[in-house]
Amino acid sequence: MLDILWRAVAIGIGATVFMDIWAIILNKAIGHPLPNWGMVGRWVRHLPERVFHDDIGKAAPYAHEKALGWAFHYLVGILYGVILVVLAGAGWLAAPTFLPAFILGIVTVGAGWFLLAPGMGAGWAASKLPNPMKVRALNLVAHTVFALGMFSTALLIR
Numbered sequence: 021m022l023d024i025l026w027r028a029v030a031i032g033i034g035a036t037v038f039m040d041i042w043a044i045i046l047n048k049a050i051g052h053p054l055p056n057w058g059m060v061g062r063w064v065r066h067l068p069e070r071v072f073h074d075d076i077g078k079a080a081p082y083a084h085e086k087a088l089g090w091a092f093h094y095l096v097g098i099l100y101g102v103i104l105v106v107l108a109g110a111g112w113l114a115a116p117t118f119l120p121a122f123i124l125g126i127v128t129v130g131a132g133w134f135l136l137a138p139g140m141g142a143g144w145a146a147s148k149l150p151n152p153m154k155v156r157a158l159n160l161v162a163h164t165v166f167a168l169g170m171f172s173t174a175l176l177i178r
Contacts, residue, residue, distance in 0.1 A: 024105060024110050024113065025102070027105070027113055027174075027177055028098075028101045028102040028104070028105035028106075029098050029101060029102065030101070030173060030177055031101035031104060031105065031170050031173045031174050031177070032094075032097040032098035032099065032100055032101025032102065032104075032170070033094065033097060033098060033101070033173075034101075034169050034170070034172065034173025034176070035097055035100065035101060035121075035125075035166045035167070035168075035169030035170040035173060036093065036094050036096075036097030036098075036166070036169070037169065038165055038166060038168060038169025038172065038173075039097070039162055039163075039165055039166045039169060042161075042162060042165040043055055043162070046158075052158070055093075056089075057086055057089030057090045057092075057093055058085045058086035058089050059076050059077065059085070059089065059140060060088075060089035060092060060093065060136070060140070061082065061084070061085035061086055061087065061088030061089030061090070061091075061092065062076055062079055062081060062082055062085040062089070063076050063079075063136070063139050063140050064088055064089065064092045065082040065085060065088060066079050066080075071135075071139050072138050072139050072141075073139060073140060073141045074141050075140075075141040076139070076140040076141050077141075096131075097166070100124060100128055100166075100170070101170060101173075103124065104120060104121060104124050104170055107120065107124065108120040112174070113174060113178060114178060115178070116171055116174035116175055116178060117171075118167070118168075118171045121167040121168075121170040121171040121174070122164065122167045122171075124167065124170070125163040125164055125166045125167025125170065126160065126163060126164070126167070128163055128166070129159050129160060129163045132159055132163075133145035133146070133156070133159065142155075146159075
């Protein structure tokens with residue numbers, strides 16, 4: 021059982037690394053801004069008091085918000101890796117297929133659209149941002165890359 025848990029954790033970490041590499045590629049190739057994990061950390065820090073903000077940038081800063089944001093980013097990735105293994109079953113670890121990872125990757129976009137984005141002041145599914153359709157498309161691509169990372173990591177460690 022411990023072996024299954026560690027593999028699920030590795031899948032979540034591997035997938036999150038894939039997503040981070042994708043963000044760097046977009047940044048270098050087309051100048052797309054890198055994620056601001058500091059603002060995510062600020063949001064996480066304020067969760068006990070408030071979930072939804074008009075603008076997280078106006079919330080009181082937290083000295084370690086960048087570290088908290090990065091930790092939260094990887095903890096969520098690990099959680100998704102564990103969820104994948106629980107839903108797909110331990111047998112999936114022996115013979116991983118892409119479809120379960122892809123389905124979970126796309127479903128997890130919902131957490132960003134309906135919790136994180138409005139929580140930080142960007143509106144439901146980034147509706148308050150200047151180009152919400154572009155943001156949504158990039159979210160779908162990033163979570164597809166995350167799914168590829170889950171699948172690839174599972175293949176690597178099987």
